[in-house]
Amino acid sequence: MKKIGTASTMATFDRPLVTVDVAIFALRNDTLTVLLVRRLSDPQDPFPGQWALPGGFVDVKQDSSLFECAVRKLKAKTGVTTPYLEQLGSWGDESRDPRGWSATHAYFALIQVPEVADAETSAPSLESQWFPVEEALRKRLAFDHKQILNAAVVRLRSKVEYTSLPAFLLSEPFTLPQLQKSYEVVLGRAMDKSAFRKRMLDANFLEESGMTDGVQGRVAMSYRIKDRQLATTFPRMFKSGE
């Protein structure tokens, strides 16, 4: 029987590096985009100058928990403080970081950003930039971030089939046509309007929020999410099979 918790196994030089990374998604110009940051070009750092998911070391002085650490990193990059933030999983092994055995706790966040007409003005800074997810997945990313980003996209698309997640990508209030568009953008396929509306209204997670002043065409009812703390699960998936 192996003894655990002894002084030797607790030695600090045995401890893995611990990081938190966040895949932050937003809709921009009817496209699902993810925020990437450029790593420092200092050749002392691993993967200098490469694109990576926002993240970094857990600061045991500053972060009271992993979740708070993820919130801090999200806020630092986007200013957003009340996002949809879900734990994605952890990746840890001896080779993912050249500095040594490391484990990262990955989260994914859904936020709302204002639409922009000009793609050039859309970069929050020189070091961080929004990319369409398909484009981001084609890039070479630092560490195992391509794998993590891919897992985030798979998880997001999979949950979109049976949850209300795309609602968190919209600023409130929003209309049902806008919500449908959000689903269609994330899933990359068109959906039937009638079935979509029945499903959303029957799920009863929205509350009415007055009429929009239509820019063109008929004015629409607008809605807010009743409980922003949790995503609603539908009784069936959109497409059966898988």
Next chain:
Amino acid sequence: MKKIGTASTMATFDRPLVTVDVAIFALRNDTLTVLLVRRLSDPQDPFPGQWALPGGFVDVKQDSSLFECAVRKLKAKTGVTTPYLEQLGSWGDESRDPRGWSATHAYFALIQVPEVADAETSAPSLESQWFPVEEALRKRLAFDHKQILNAAVVRLRSKVEYTSLPAFLLSEPFTLPQLQKSYEVVLGRAMDKSAFRKRMLDANFLEESGMTDGVQGRVAMSYRIKDRQLATTFPRMFKSGE
């Protein structure tokens, strides 16, 4: 802009403790049970003598990855080497371990154990023992293991509503009535035989494996899981709503 990866943030004394814990489930006497281990009674250790989930520090010398670490801990406690093993999530904060900031990577495993008639002979050792999940959840557990165990049970019960997970709790080959019993035990409710059989066979994740020699009553067709690497997802949940 905070610089990451500098010598100061990499200092080993800043690193959290890193552990892996595994909630190991098995069916025993028509009950869903979970394996708990008793912590050392050495008062130097945290939570001496209390029940806990099997787990412990990641050994950077021995474990090439978090997953391998979980496999190692599972094998050490049960001898099982090819289980269903899924990452559950991570829990990390400044207060869960009295020794300091710590983060644990939790997994849950579904294994098959031989049925035993006498509950007393069922303890693998003095330090580890199978408990019905409801009983385990009523215990006082070390660290935040009650929270983790609860998350594991919630996740398991939730996934059972739309996946083939309970098949991994049975030794192969098994019959459809046995599989139905497995679902009923995990979910704690009876299911309709006809609907159940249609669902399982339509999902096409089982292959026939000859007839059982019935102890009593009609002999039954027995089945094996086609691909033990992955759980099948059904197009609908068992009960709609949630």
Next chain:
DNA sequence: ATAATAGTGTCTCTCAGACACTATTAA
């Protein structure tokens, strides 16, 4: 009136659940 957008009604198909029915085995 027309274009554009919002929203509804109707039909069909699939599948879960209820439940009564038949089939095969041992004693």
Next chain:
DNA sequence: TTAATAGTGTCTGAGAGACACTATTAT
């Protein structure tokens, strides 16, 4: 023959998808 267990058939209802339809707005 009876008890016990395995397995099937039939009906109903909920909800997804297809698609044609109506409703409301600006120009």
